[in-house]
Amino acid sequence: MQACLIVYASMTGNTEELARFIAEGIRKSGGSVVIKDILEVDVSELQQYDGILLGAYTWGDGELPDEFLDFYDEMSQINLLGKKAAAFGSCDSSYENRGGAVDFLTAKLKESGAEVVQEGLKIDLAPNDVEKEQCIYFGVSFMAHFSQRKGA
Template sequence: MNAACLIVYASMTGNTEELARYIGKGILQAGGTVEIKDIIEADVTDLENYNGILLGSYTWGDGDLADEFLDFYEEIDGLDLTGKCAAAFGSCDSCYEHRGRAVDILSDKLVELGAEVVLDGLKIDLAPTDSEIEQCIQFGEDFVKNHFDLRGVL
């Protein structure tokens, strides 16, 4: 099993898309492979074809998952992600009470579906700063490292 990863994200302003791209860069730097898809282009069955899954969404309103992610979120209920490594990430705004709650919602769903969430959810306020860009790249590298540690093969 190799570190073939899929990143699926929803982005309204481009911030979460930017996070996805930097995380993808980290995955590549660590020796993994990655496909990055906007939620609109993704199909739930795509998740079955990768052994590393990263889901990203901005937090909307009072701690809600992005509207674009709702159908996908409901459709993945039938999947068995046992044996898959996973993580969640997203852009958020610390001005709101439930900062980055969409990341928590996605992490919980991944666990519910049997995936092994190998990293705490990454929450970045609005557009990433230079140091947060490095944090995103490191998140991707750490995802591959944790995947490798769990599976023993890259």
């Protein structure tokens, strides 16, 4: 069983909700998953999991939220080689740089050596029913990358 960690920052609860639906998809696919708020996790914990999903809402004109900044900086000191990863987050399409936090997290995961296996998921504000299914599918799709590797 592949063990995954979802780390998120959420101000209004939207990104936390996305994390829970993504976790549902991971569990449906036979994976195990731990969900942690960014304020409750140490960056070294990323190395203990096969899969890493980072989620954050986009702040201001396309930036990471303040509570993610220290963790983000500390990621430069770890090696995630061999880890599968993806990013997600809630955003607001009324801003020019929609979902910029997801892009920052994706780039940092790659910089840290992780294999980013799918495009970042960006959901505007609170997910509707269709977007909830999209989040579940994101988790299922993430897990599919583990089975592809086994069969290769």
